[in-house]
Amino acid sequence: MNIDHELDLRGRTCPLPVLALRRFFLARGDAVLVRVRVTDPDSARDIPTFSERHGYDVVDASMQSDEWTFIVRRR
């Protein structure tokens, strides 16, 4: 899996991670796959919902010691 970019949003609280993810996809029209790392549980809950609503797919999600990692793909 070729990750185009990694967004390290650990320590940022809702809704900043979702907004930053949106900003990234809007700014980088060429990016397809992005890895997002968050520590905020609310953001971890919101990222899949946001992706579904706005034309992205969460293709992988994992959690390890209070940190969530999502791989999000533009459709």
Add this chain to the structure above:
Amino acid sequence: MTDTLDRAPCAGACLPGRFATDFVGLDTRYATRGAATRRVYLDSAATTLMMGTAQAFGREFLVHQANPHTSAHFAAQVASESLAWAGDVVLDFLGAPRDEYVALFMGAGATACANRLAFALRRGRPQRPLALVSAMEHHSNDLPHRAHGEVLHVGLEPTAQGPGAVSLHALETLLRARPGEVNYVAVTAASNVTGLVNPIHDIAELAHRHGALVVVDGAQSTAHAQMRLSGPDRARDIDAYFFSGHKVYAPGSPGVLVIKRALLHGVAPLELGGGIVEDVTASSYRLLDSPAAQIAGTPNVLGAVTLAAALEGLRQVGMEAIVAHERALAQHMIARLSAIPGLEIYGPTDLDAHPRVGCIGFNLAHVEHALAATLLNDEFNVAVRNGCFCAHPYARSLLGDAWQAFDTRGMDDLELERYVAVRRGMVRASVGAYTTIADIDALADGLREIGERVDDLRRGYIVDATGARSRVARADMPNFQPALVLSTLLRDRGVLA
């Protein structure tokens, strides 16, 4: 300016002037912009002003103040009978037949009632471990249910302007998914964030078809909507309903739980103590066989009778007239706020399609909600509230729709932080029977000016936008120092030298 406002609350649906002005604090004045002006109170969803007649009634009762639970002396009899009268007034006001429902006064508001209700229904119906709680609840009608069993949240009806009322489809889906497991459905009659009204009798009918009960938070509806818990179609009855006295023009009074008597049979009380026992020995006790056994200790009789007097005042004026008045106020508020550039009202605003009580949450673009509320107070003497109003999941869902649709292109991190700070909460303005069209105009005029002059006005404030909540540093408070005021009163009355 606000001190010249017309107090006649004519909004196309006038209330009797003597009633509309019979509230303590309507003429409270604070200094803003260097002059003392009348405070405009638009925070009734949090707590209402005291109805003057109810306060006077409480003073009359105090002549007979005594602890009930005995008939040995006259005052105790008066206290006992007054408490029973207060319960009857509540039941009649809510259309709850006295032989089927009981009204129990407890705690300081609805929170105590919800906790007791969750406890009682969990123990009374242990075979049904699940509660369905709507996604628009105040924490007081959510967390108690979580504490006493499993909770699933019921989604809201989507509308073109964000989430609407509770979705009957979502509710039915959950009821069908967990057959025989749902103990009760907990729902508010009206949201404390948007004022949206839920179809509680439709919800009851649906819940009952699946053997579930329905419990309703009436904190925002009792004084603002016509409630009738029981009607000709018993399948649509509400099983339990609770509200706070401080939201029905009787601050200082308790919460009230109205519940079908049958649901309390055999359920042990949450708290033990005096006033609820037949007999106690060193090794055992026997409780009274009565719903009154749910409430241990000395009841707040003064609060209960004050609350009942306020409800009786509302009844005599007529809830139909009050509802019409407050609907006109809500309509006017939506119209005025919608015309302010950059102001976003949360939730659907077509009151015919989506009924709301007069409680409106909103944000002003580029103005942090805490700053907007503070400026309304400091500059315009308009009292509103800001934050998420103890309904964080619901407020976040309202705000989240806006966040997710926002075009963040080209924003740097600081701009993103500012955008978020504005929307980590919202401002809420809420009306009462005493609210006037002029009060709403004062709010709208203030907001318009804040929107136009925010860069200038914000210079006097420090807004911390990095935390989960915005904080606004401010200077002045009204010159009310409780210890000083009390000592002056005691001296004036000759109690102290």
